[in-house]
Amino acid sequence: MRRRAALTALPLGGCAGIQSAADGAGRHAAIVGDLFTLFLWITGFFFLLVLLFLGWAILRRRSDGTAERGMAVTLAGWAGLITLGLFALTIASFFTDRWLAAASAGREPPLRLKVTAQQWWWQIEYLDPLPANRLRTANVIHLPAGRPVEISLAAEDVIHSFWVPNLAGKQDLIPGRTTDIQLLPTRVGRFRGQCAEFCGLQHAHMALDIIVEPAKDFAAWRTKALAPAPAPQTPQQKADYAYFMTHQCASCHAISGTPAQGTIGPDLTGVAGRLSLAAGTLPNNRAMLQGWIANPQTIKPGSRMPTIKMSGAELEAVTAYLETLS
């Protein structure tokens, strides 16, 4: 398994970001990283030649003799050199493109997902021939390391772009079309993706978390996620549950195993186990969750989540219920 960092030639020590093309954690990103290194060397060489020629032209001592003939020969040589360089880069680019397309070939069958983008969050569906194994979630993708992933991409409203730089390049999601992207995560870790096509007011706040884990952990997560949300136990929990189900929340959000089946907002089954809230806008903890529910329009103005008048107790009830959905 290749684990070398992508785009290694750059002096980016210590820049192992969770959303960085310079820190490849997937086969595709690593291949692109190697290509970038090649491009950087070749273009750097040409830049150096230009600088040397320019510096020499400025500083050289001038004699009376004309050197036009020699210069014409040099020009022809320069044209040949550029052509050669461009030819090499075009061929390298062409074959890299084909390698990328075949990067997952010959491995186990891919994990199939469908990602649907909308202003400004991501719906994630794990596809499976068996309906009982289908799973819907939002703004977070768990992936097993070492297994190819094939994601079918769709957009509900405007054009978005799916981009997890640590894993691969980006792919647009276009209303009226279906596109797809292949991933092959090779390193366990937590990464971040972000919408890369300007999609309106809150384009800046449309991220998602990618959790690459060992196959065993992934299987455990999936089993747990497939289970319906835990039923409320204590009287307090029952009251919290009732509040959620009988107020506005349930008309937009879905929670599996409950009457809440709204599809306007993200599916909240398992929300307590997510790393972030509001499509990567806030870290997920109790204070942030309460802040988000109480005042989404201040945190993410224009979001489809309305500010709903709630008493402190009601806010507590909603938060407490959501916290049981781990």
Added chain:
Amino acid sequence: MTAAADLPRDGAELRGEALHARLSRTWDTPGDLYARLATVDHKIVGQRYIVTAFAFLLLGGVLALIMRTQLATPDSGLISADRYNQIFSMHGTTMMFLFAVPMGEAMAIYLIPLMLGTRNISFPRLNAFSYWVYLAGGIMIWVAFLLNVGPETGWFSYVPLAGPEYSAGKRTDFWAQMITFTEVSALATSVSLIASILKQRAPGMAIGRMPLFAWAMLVTSLMVVFAMPAVMLASSFLIADRLVGTQFYNPTEGGDALLWQHLFWFFGHPEVYIIFIPGLGFVSQITETFCRRPVFAYPVMVLAMVSIGLLAFGLWVHHMFATGLPRVGYSFYTAASMMIALPSGLQIFCWIATMWLGRPRFDAPLLWVLAFIVTFVMGGLTGVMVASVPLDLQLHDTYFIVAHFHYVLIGGMVFPLLGAITYWFPKITGRLMHEPLGKATVALGFVGFHTAFFPMHVTGILGMPRRVYTYPAGMGWDTLNLVSSIGAFLFAAAILLFVLNILWSLRRGRPAGPDPWAAPTLEWATSSPPAPYNFPHIPVVTGHAPLWDEPGDLPVMTGLRVDDRELLLTTVMDADPEGREASALPSIWPLIAAIATTILFIGSIFTPWAVVWGAIPAAAALIAWFWPKSGDVPPEPVIE
């Protein structure tokens, strides 16, 4: 023998003060308001164009500084998402449509007739009309922006985001109509320039002797003529979708969201070259003058510009690599995009070779050329990177791209422009700019620019997307963004210094005389600033560098009327004298036609009926504009 005062033509007997008096009477623009509004003098229209486009550069720059202030720190709450989105949309729109394209044309409107040795631009009324329409479009979009109805979907206005469903209100309509204004004005000017360059060159200035700036403007203007219709179609479809309920771009009704991108980029990519090819022209003229020899390998330079102009129309899909089009097609566009590096690389070589072979004099204009070469080459090389599909899929829509195209556009167009303004300032005003201050401006501008934009390459590779109004802390982007913001203010300081230099030099600059740089091209053969009629006699050209080829007085051609506006037409290839052509007199009707057009365009933002009713005053103005001359023109004099 007739008294000199009655002679209807210039010639051996009519010259000096008498000739000046007669030609001035024919060509002058009096100082009263009416005459100023009615003028068709290319120098006056050109100056207006230059000043207006420069004002838009400053406005667009202020927007950039606001954005850089917001982005200097993570999670900044300085400006709201909505305001930021309007600001970045206006920054792009202003810089592309109201500054960069018009500026290249503006310089050409002023310079081309002088460089070619003629008395006015072709279709001078159309040219005046072009300026008024441009001004109206620019004012409209800025007033809309200040009233909080500025565009919010980027300078590229991708549908469906810019469609009726997701961009409610009139914001995008103002943007689309601004496109219409700039299309009309750019097309009008381009037609004038093409006709001037092909038909009004001084006798003997065969097409292979034309100054490279004229070549650059010929290529640019032809590109405008072929590229603008695509965006005109795109924006008309958008307006129709938004205003009368057509469904060109609505996928749920059989339209297609990608249709917009194809049409837009078929224009949008040539647009980039439309912006910097005039810059290549500036660089060629400056290099020639300050290296005191003609540019090395003139045919290579010309063919390079022509091939860039042609190739530019075959690359548009490289803006769409992430949309999932077929891979075979992508390979073609990769190869085509890479190919553009060849003519560009040859040009770079030729300029450096000119310095090598010549005796360069490092005044401010040539220093701007040096800044151009270093910066533009870097932008070109990152362009080679993003031509590759796999690399582009990582770099597309990140700050790497922001860095790339600012290297190309500021490096390729703004640096040469600042050099060009310094170079031609004495011709336009009669005074030189302050040289030490000019040199300091180059240094500050160069350092500021690279401080601002170099870090963005890294920011982009580290995953920061474009067009975000804020970003979270801890992503590794904080320091880089802060450095970029500091650099942006340094670069702005350089621009401020440049403006101060202009203001100071207008009053106190050293008087220039006709040819302060010992330059070779015809515009330096006349006084600074030039007389309203440009040249007392039409010069005759015998080589590439007329003023160097003919030390002392240029040979001239006589026989043009002095009592009526008349131009010499020459053949397209060899510039052999072919005939005399009347040049349009001043007229207020281009202004009135522009006002009527403006009413039609702005009205049609609100109701489709504006197109119907607005056409009536526009047609009336055009009829008055084209009304045949009355019969009191003196009869054609007999040729002896």
